[in-house]
Structure formats: structure tokens, C-alpha cells
Amino acid sequence: MEVDACHEVGIKAPIYLTVGWDAFSADRHPEWLERKPDGSLYGFEDYGQLSPGWKTLCFNTPYLDYLKYQIVDTMKHFGSKLDGLFFDIVWQDPCSCNYCIEKMLNLNLDPTNEKDRILFSKITEQFLKDEISQTVRFEDKACPVFFNEGNILPSIRKNLSEYSHLEIESLPSGEWGYQHFPTTVRYAKNLGKEYVGMTGKFHKVWADFGSYKNKAALEYETFLALAHGAKCSIGDQMYPDGTLQRATYELIGSVYRQVEKLEKYNDGSQAVTEIAIVHPGIISDSELKVDLSLAGAVNMLNEKHYQFDIVDQWMDWAKYKLIILPDKIILSEGLKRKIQEYFEKTDGKILATYKSGLDAENTFLPDWGINYLGKNTFVPTYGKYHGLFENHLPNGELVLHGEGLLVSPQGAQVLGDEYRPLFQRNYQHYYSHFQAPVSESKGNPVATSSDRVYYFSHPLFEMYKRQGVLQYKQMINLIVDEALGQPVLKTNMPSSGDIILNHNEERGELILNLLHYIPQRKAIELDTIEEVIPLYNVKIVLSVENISKQINTDIKKIKSVKAVQNNDEIEYRVKDNSLEFVVPEVKGYEIVTLKY
Ligand SMILES: [Zn+2]
Helix, strand or coil: CHHHHHHHCCCCCCEEEECCECHHHHHHCHHHECECCCCCECECCCCCCCCCCCEEECCCCCHHHHHHHHHHHHHHHHHHHCCCEEEECCCCCCCCCHHHHHHHHHCCCCCCCHHHHHHHHHHHHHHHHHHHHHHHHHHCCCCCEEECCCCCCHHHHHHHHHCCCEEEECCCCCCCHHHHHHHHHHHHCCCCCCEEEEEECCCCCCCCCCCCCCHHHHHHHHHHHHHCCCEEEEECCCCCCCCCCHHHHHHHHHHHHHHHHHCCCCCCCEECCCEEEECHHHCCCCCCCCCHHHHHHHHHHHHCCCCEEEECCCCCCCCCCEEEECCCCCECHHHHHHHHHHHHHCCCEEEEECCECEECCCCECHHHCEEEEEECCCCCEEEEECHHHCCCCCCCCEEECCCCEEEEECCCEEEEEEEEECCCCCCCCCCCCCCCCEEEEEEEEEEEECCCEEEECCCHHHHHHHHCCHHHHHHHHHHHHHHHCCCCEEECCCCCEEEEEEEECCCCEEEEEEEECCCECCCCCCCECCCCCCEEEEEEEEEHHHHHHHHCCCCCCCCEEEECCCCEECCEEEECCEEEEEEEEECCEEEEEEEC
């Protein structure tokens, strides 16, 4: 009935199926539940037998047959009215149930070894997606399918062909925070599938009934999706009798009326990017929604309004002028070949921090021009910087909050030296609250540059996400500026804004998205946005020459520059291969289109 009602007004209604949490099955078949090594249950939280909440089912049990039966039944029931299937809770915990133990032993994995259990849980997730996919495809070759894990990481690669599109579940007022979407979308947009940003209408997160997200927050979350070329979706939950709340749909409607007007501008466009951050998920999965080094790198670049992507080693790196290897990119043989290929095919640079560039034997690639000496036992320690950092940093030592490596130059130019504290703080020696003041240098560099590689010995990206020290970002920015020469975009927009530049080849148009919404931590539990704070006279300088190179299209003849919210023509001038103009007002979200 609901599906018919949706179809009558032109709304598609894919069917939602919960996979890992099914209270009906869990009650009747406790032998189908995932088990921890001590036999206790996995759940949404650490639920015991007498607590409310979902318990998690194991996909190596006969539950899988029941699930497949349910999928076929659903597909037959809706028949030609079926618009797609959304499978939720598609993950497996490291399980020690009888079925898993038997399967692990058959694969020569050790159930008593935690690493083997984690590995087997990943194998099970891939197996589950294959099984569901085969079941669906047997019934219907074209039915849209999405598997929801609450994140999109490089581990999606093994099953990517089984997804018809990607949905980025990201409720900033929940565990995702405002960090997750802008990070994940910059990776997901390069996976070659249609992609959707999904937030929720609740003040907090799913099932926060009787709550309404602040309108400014909901605007930001949906407009940021549009700016990144994504479709957008706002989640809600019905009452058990199917009732929807009027106030919720007035709220969603007030935002969707704006989306309706604005969504066409970025449709069918591609991001104009010149920097790539390599996703740390290619080395190992983070236990957090967003790896901290990746988060730090995204924030540093986004706050300075550089145009960048997040990539894995299966994507093409050739178009990027700078590749960033954040903190923990230890090189496999495949990654070494990828880097050599990048050096051979381009004249681009690499910026690496901390362990990035080492191989499994703790040897740096020769292009780094440094030797590994070991871990630095002084934590924190200090750096004094020269070369291109001179006159940009405080004229003195800078504390480095984080464990670094000790390296020695082997051909690389030294851009900064380590200065140790007077002593490493411990129970015998301490000076006030934290690290002891600076002492002497033993001649180990903390920053170097070679022909192709800039290197910092400390995990500056994670350190920026943890500590927010402005100078860490300034150092990275100075390196990025030097590596790029002239970036595709320069602006006086403050770090609280977002700028995303897209290109639509068919329309012969650049689309510049400017957003200014400031998430605040007013509450203990979450960040939110209460009102829009307009910005005025945002200056933009576009490098016409570099944009033309990045998109392989000559855009030297610009015909018009227009701010779409009020359909205002913007005056512009061309000067030395640059196009300069001022956006008079950014009231939350403004789109500027440039016809060429
Ligand atoms: Zn199991």
C-alpha cells in the first residue's frame, strides 16, 4: 500500500531489509547468534540476555538460508513494483560460535587467535555479500542493491561490483560527527558509482523520536552532499502503525524545497582536484569511523580550501600534482611500484609523514633521501625549522606532541632539526605539568625534502586532529603551496568555510560551491549548527591555466560568472592567467557558475 502511494506521486520506494539484527530470528534461534570467546553475545551495545536491544546474528549459521528465503519472498511479493533492496547491518564481528569454529578450522585458521578471528570475520562479510548478491541476481538481473556497513572504506573493493550505487550513512549528530561525510565522500566519489549522502532528521541519531534537527544543520548536511556531486537523503523512522509526523515533513520540506532549486547545478559534474590523500584504510581498518591521520589531513587541506581527493592504490594517480601519504602508509611491493610509476609518468611530488615511505623491513624508499634510525624515545620533543618555513613559524622551538621517528639525511635537504627536551618526563624527573623545556640538538632532522619527496618525522596529521596546533597545519600548507606552484583556487574565505570546485563538461561550466556553516560543541554529547552566519565579499582567484590542465579542456574564454541564489551576474577580471572575482554574500550556501 505504501509503495503504491509513493509510486502514485513519482517517489521510488526501495525495500529495507535488516540483515545482522533480526529480533524475531534471534529470539527463536539463539544458536544463530554471534558469540564472543567467552560465549556471551554481541549486540548494538554490550547487551546481555535481560537487556533491551538487538543481538547480532552470525552469517555462518543456518540464519543465512532463512535470510535468503526472506529476500526471495520479498522480491516475489513486490514483483515489478520493487525499486531496489537496501540491506542494513551488513557486518560480522569476530565470532566464536560453533559454526565459525568449524569453518575456521577448515580454512586452517586458529579460533584461539584474535587476528585469525578478525580475518575470518572479514572473509565472512565478503562471503555474505556474494551470497546475497547471487540470490538477488537469480531473481532479477537489474534490481538496485546496496549493502550498508555505516561506512565506505577501501575494503569495499572486493565486492564493489555487487553494489548498484553507494549510500554514505553519516549522521553528524551521531557517532559519525561532522568529520565523517566530507572525508568519506572524497573517497566514495572516485569509486565509479552513483553516490548518495544520507543524514537523518533526528536531533541526535536514529530513533530519537520527538526530536527535530536544527534547520541550519540539516541544510549544511544536505547542501554539502550536493556540493560534492552526491544525491542526498534524509532518514526518518515511522511509528509502529506507519504514522509520520507532520512537523518532521515540514522541516524536511523546508530544506528539500531549496535542494529542488539547487540540485541541478552539480548534477553530472566532476570534482576539479589536484591533490590526493592516500587512504590509510589500504593498510588497516581503523577502529574509529574516520582514521585520525586521514581526518587531520582532510581538515588541514579543507580549511585552506585546496581541491583534493582521497584515493586507494587501484585509482589513477597521474592527474595529481601532489600525493599525500599520511602518517602510516607503510609500503607494500605493490605500493612501491605505484609510487615508482607515479614518479616516472608525472613530475608530481609526494608529501609523507612519520612511517609513510618505510617498508616492512623499516627501510625508506631511496627517493626519500633519508635513513631510518629507530623510534624517537623523547615524546614530546621539539623542532626548529628553517628553509621555506622561515618567517612563517614562531621564531623558536615548536613542540611536537606525538611519537616520532629518528632519521638521518642520506641526500635529502634538511628543513628542520630536532631539539630534545632537557629530559624525558618520568617519575624521577619532571618539570611542571608537561614536557620539560627545550635543550640541545643531536642533529636529527624533523623535516626534509628531496627531488620528489617532502618528509616529516612526526605524525603531523593525527597530531593536528588530536591537538589542533596551528603550526602543524601551517607547515603542511607551506609544503603544499611549494609543490603546487599556483593552486587551482585561492581565496580569503576563513577556515570555517568549505569550497568545492566542480566541472560539467557537457554544459561547458565550472561550478564553485561555497558553504559557511559552523558546527559548535555546545552540548556534552554532540556538535550541532544553530544558525547561518553570512560571509561577505569572499574573494576568489582561479588559475585558469591550471584548471584547464586538470580537466583537459581550454577554459580561457569565460563568458559569464553568476551567483545562483539570486541569479546575480558577478563582475570578473582576467589577470596573468588568473580569473578574479568577489562573491558578495555567502548566506549558508552559494553556488557560482562560470560558463566558458
Ligand atoms: Zn559465528
